[in-house]
Amino acid sequence: MTEKKTPLLDELETGKWPSFVTEIKRAAVKSEAAGELLQVLERSYAERRGHWKHGGIVGVRGYGGGVIGRYVDEPQTYPNVAEFHTIRLLQPSGWFYNTKTLRTVCDIWEKHGSGLTNMHGSTGDIILLGCKTDQIQPIFDEFSEAGFDLGGSGSCLRTPNCCVGPGRCEHACYDTLEACYNVTNEFMDELHRPMWPYKSKIKFSGCANDCTSSIARSDCSVIGTWRDTLRIDQDAVKEYVANKFDIQEMVCDKCPTKCLSFNAETQELSVVGEDCTRCMHCINMMPKAIRAGKEKGATILIGGKSTIVQSAFMSWVIVPFMKMETEDDFEPFKDLMRRIWEWWDEHGKSRERIGETIYRLGMTKFLQGIEVEPVPQMVFRPRANPYVFWNQDDLDRSGTALDGSKL
Amino acid sequence: MVFKMARGPADPEVKAKVLEYLAKVQKAKSRDVAVAIGATKSDVDNAVKELTAEDLVEYLYITTTFICLKGKVQTPD
Amino acid sequence: MAVLDQGPPHYKKMLPPIVQENYGQWKYHEIPSPGVLKHVAESGATLYSVRVGTPRLVSIDFIRDVCVIADEYCDGFLRWTTRNNIEFLVSDDAKLNPLLEKLEAEGLSVGGTGRSISNIVHTQGWVHCHTPATDASGVVKAVMDDLYEYFNTMKLPAKLKMGLACCLNMCGAAHCSDIAIVGVHRTPPRINHDVIRKGTEIPSLVASCPTGAIRPDPKNKSVIVNEDKCMYCGNCYTMSPGMEIYDPKNDGIAILIGGKTSNARSAPSFSRMVIPFLPNTAPRWPETTEAIRKIIELWIANARKGERVGEWVERIGWEKFFSLAELPFSDMLIDDYIFSRETFRTSASFKY
Ligand code: HEM
Numbered sequence: 001m002t003e004k005k006t007p008l009l010d011e012l013e014t015g016k017w018p019s020f021v022t023e024i025k026r027a028a029v030k031s032e033a034a035g036e037l038l039q040v041l042e043r044s045y046a047e048r049r050g051h052w053k054h055g056g057i058v059g060v061r062g063y064g065g066g067v068i069g070r071y072v073d074e075p076q077t078y079p080n081v082a083e084f085h086t087i088r089l090l091q092p093s094g095w096f097y098n099t100k101t102l103r104t105v106c107d108i109w110e111k112h113g114s115g116l117t118n119m120h121g122s123t124g125d126i127i128l129l130g131c132k133t134d135q136i137q138p139i140f141d142e143f144s145e146a147g148f149d150l151g152g153s154g155s156c157l158r159t160p161n162c163c164v165g166p167g168r169c170e171h172a173c174y175d176t177l178e179a180c181y182n183v184t185n186e187f188m189d190e191l192h193r194p195m196w197p198y199k200s201k202i203k204f205s206g207c208a209n210d211c212t213s214s215i216a217r218s219d220c221s222v223i224g225t226w227r228d229t230l231r232i233d234q235d236a237v238k239e240y241v242a243n244k245f246d247i248q249e250m251v252c253d254k255c256p257t258k259c260l261s262f263n264a265e266t267q268e269l270s271v272v273g274e275d276c277t278r279c280m281h282c283i284n285m286m287p288k289a290i291r292a293g294k295e296k297g298a299t300i301l302i303g304g305k306s307t308i309v310q311s312a313f314m315s316w317v318i319v320p321f322m323k324m325e326t327e328d329d330f331e332p333f334k335d336l337m338r339r340i341w342e343w344w345d346e347h348g349k350s351r352e353r354i355g356e357t358i359y360r361l362g363m364t365k366f367l368q369g370i371e372v373e374p375v376p377q378m379v380f381r382p383r384a385n386p387y388v389f390w391n392q393d394d395l396d397r398s399g400t401a402l403d404g405s406k407l
Numbered sequence: 408m409v410f411k412m413a414r415g416p417a418d419p420e421v422k423a424k425v426l427e428y429l430a431k432v433q434k435a436k437s438r439d440v441a442v443a444i445g446a447t448k449s450d451v452d453n454a455v456k457e458l459t460a461e462d463l464v465e466y467l468y469i470t471t472t473f474i475c476l477k478g479k480v481q482t483p484d
Numbered sequence: 485m486a487v488l489d490q491g492p493p494h495y496k497k498m499l500p501p502i503v504q505e506n507y508g509q510w511k512y513h514e515i516p517s518p519g520v521l522k523h524v525a526e527s528g529a530t531l532y533s534v535r536v537g538t539p540r541l542v543s544i545d546f547i548r549d550v551c552v553i554a555d556e557y558c559d560g561f562l563r564w565t566t567r568n569n570i571e572f573l574v575s576d577d578a579k580l581n582p583l584l585e586k587l588e589a590e591g592l593s594v595g596g597t598g599r600s601i602s603n604i605v606h607t608q609g610w611v612h613c614h615t616p617a618t619d620a621s622g623v624v625k626a627v628m629d630d631l632y633e634y635f636n637t638m639k640l641p642a643k644l645k646m647g648l649a650c651c652l653n654m655c656g657a658a659h660c661s662d663i664a665i666v667g668v669h670r671t672p673p674r675i676n677h678d679v680i681r682k683g684t685e686i687p688s689l690v691a692s693c694p695t696g697a698i699r700p701d702p703k704n705k706s707v708i709v710n711e712d713k714c715m716y717c718g719n720c721y722t723m724s725p726g727m728e729i730y731d732p733k734n735d736g737i738a739i740l741i742g743g744k745t746s747n748a749r750s751a752p753s754f755s756r757m758v759i760p761f762l763p764n765t766a767p768r769w770p771e772t773t774e775a776i777r778k779i780i781e782l783w784i785a786n787a788r789k790g791e792r793v794g795e796w797v798e799r800i801g802w803e804k805f806f807s808l809a810e811l812p813f814s815d816m817l818i819d820d821y822i823f824s825r826e827t828f829r830t831s832a833s834f835k836y
Pocket residue numbers: none
């Protein structure tokens with residue numbers, strides 16, 4: 001194709017940060033579609049508006065999602081990107097790769113698509129950006145052959161993801177990589193064949209540092225924690241002192257519950273275990289000296305989502321502690337998820353995320369629906385109004401006759 | 408077509424009713440289909456899964472997910 | 485025959501031998517230099533991870549290039565992070581410095597660890613989405629170019645996590661970032677009645693609006709938008725290209741700050757709006773880069789060691805922040821959406 005000028009985009013090839021414009025140009029050497037994408041984008045930069053339309057096609061036999069239809073708004077001017085669909089592929093847990101696998105992805109995508117990718121999408125998938133409708137089935141067939149599967153799109157379980165966890169992090173309180181792999185495989189139907197009011201996401205973080213931002217970015221956040229008391233290695237504490245690390249200022253003073261005390265004379269650090277809320281701060285500051293307790297598991301939180309429609313929600317606690325050590329421990333989690341989705345599927349309105357459904361109908365109804373007992377860990381503080389909706393059971397249990405006898 | 412993790416075969420009767428219902432409408436949500444034909448939603452979902460594999464039904468994502476007879480709803484031109 | 489539902493590739497095949505051998509047995513880590521993590525296992529094994537920024541939107545040739553590097557220095561293993569960085573996994577200390585030299589020579593950006601700014605999590609923008617109010621990749625490129633000195637050093641008071649969402653669907657989940665850049669539409673959709681009459685299912689279009697702003701107009705075989713109710717979300721444009729939500733004159737960027745998702749010290753928190761609108765000055769968004777730089781410099785000058793943006797602002801008070809930052813306060817910054825009341829000051833104590 002003839003060289004066309006892109007003066008505005010060219011300005012984004014200068015500067016130290018790696019340039020996406022350079023990347024599109026690299027793809028354009030081999031793909032006419034990528035070259036045309038550059039033209040469309042240059043126009044967007046000049047006109048300050050987008051030029052894409054959304055579409056309803058799906059394309060792969062047996063699947064309800066995994067492909068997102070994208071069409072340019074002037075197909076006559078840009079025939080090569082008239083259809084420019086996105087394909088989502090399930091990523092390996094923790095985004096670990098060997099180069100052989102990555103090269104396979106590149107080779108298949110070079111053959112059938114624009115050669116452009118997102119590594120990775122916001123939800124976690126490998127995103128292949130831009131192919132024609134008639135290429136979708138062949139692309140799937142080849143990726144399937146190579147051991148890949150489609151990710152989620154539509155009103156379904158979206159591709160779960162997880163932090164690097166035990167693969168390379170001393171803080172991991174459970175095996176996030178295995179949990180993510182295991183749970184993704186369990187819910188293939190929910191992921192590939194949309195059937196819910198709206199999308200639903202799960203993210204697995206190994207500790208309260210929450211490197212996947214699960215609390216903000218997923219309907220179900222699984223955050224590693226422990227139940228007993230964190231462990232302190234006093235020899236290692238002394239090493240920190242020797243290295244002039246100010247334990248009082250950087251650790252004790254910043255502990256939100258003020259449960260850590262440092263004795264400058266003995267150079268010992270002590271913790272009031274029952275006051276610690278397991279926020280991770282001290283462990284982050286002194287990883288050589290402080291570590292999680294021995295009784296490890298995860299906190300399950302529900303409801304996180306972005307702004308649209310009823311404002312942004314952060315997930316809130318549903319199960320304070322769940323064991324997550326062995327494959328058998330995943331079963332109660334999966335059961336819980338099934339109950340939660342069933343309740344939501346039954347009561348949710350179209351395009352209502354689970355957090356919004358719970359908010360509309362009340363936590364009480366939700367907890368009863370999924371058969372989970374209320375505990376104080378679920379709330380920061382109890383209600384400030386007396387408008388309890390009493391049910392007959394509670395009345396029967398708490399009412400007393402005028403003579404003082406139990407009813 | 409090989410499903411790695413099958414949920415058990417769908418009820419042929421439900422599959423027939425789903426097709427019959429979808430013939431009458433442009434597109435529908437599977438919950439509405441379940442209500443209309445008097446089946447449980449999970450049975451409908453399972454039936455739809457097989458029907459999509461058989462290329463008779465397809466999913467559409469237009470702000471939320473719908474199902475329709477294959478090719479019935481056209482994509483924008 | 486293609487296999488359905490086979491799930492993701494098994495992660496165990498993707499782990500370098502040192503990770504397989506020390507799986508779950510990591511003891512601690514250090515950051516010997518910006519962009520380099522040193523993880524030490526109980527066994528004494530040491531793994532270096534070298535973090536490299538990427539534009540997220542990359543070509544297959546870029547991926548092939550990093551594969552060549554990974555083959556030479558990392559026995560063919562690497563990973564990506566949640567924030568779209570690459571981590572080269574080096575198990576042989578002797579290869580660390582040669583790798584760093586190689587990356588330098590190739591012009592790749594090493595950094596993003598500890599007290600630095602990491603890659604900006606972002607969305608599709610004009611490159612590939614239908615409802616953006618601004619571009620994503622271009623704004624990120626402009627901002628990261630400007631802040632590069634904070635990417636490859638660790639001189640900030642604490643870590644700085646930024647996010648960008650190009651419309652208020654906010655699929656990038658920028659809403660809990662230290663600094664969030666959000667594309668905003670500010671006008672209701674313009675209705676192209678011809679396009680709607682041609683191929684739009686009116687009931688679906690009406691139903692697509694989350695605020696119920698759209699009603700059918702049977703006479704016209706089209707729809708009417710109640711402009712007072714419209715929140716400019718662009719959902720209707722998803723349903724029909726006849727609902728033109730883009731508006732080059734009025735689309736732009738809002739800046740929100742002070743969010744976090746980690747539980748360390750304080751509970752996770754939302755980002756709060758401090759600048760309601762900045763113009764879409766493509767290709768380099770100078771107003772946006774300048775505004776962000778000012779906020780970061782103010783934070784550097786005033787925060788205590790270890791204090792993230794939101795922790796700092798909460799300590800000094802938002803009213804103090806506005807006077808320090810010399811940012812105008814306006815009614816646009818006072819919440820009038822659903823959960824507004826919890827942001828009103830129900831106390832008679834405050835600063836000036
Ligand atoms: C047994 C009957 C009533 C009870 C127990 C009652 C109780 C209350 C309570 C507790 C408040 C809340 C105040 C607040 O939240 O700040 C309130 C507010 C109010 N009530 Fe009543 N109320 C009763 C009848 C009435 C009647 C008959 C009227 C008018 C004819 C009335 C007019 C108001 C007004 C105007 C307020 C708002 C006051 C304000 O905050 O400015 N109430 N009432």
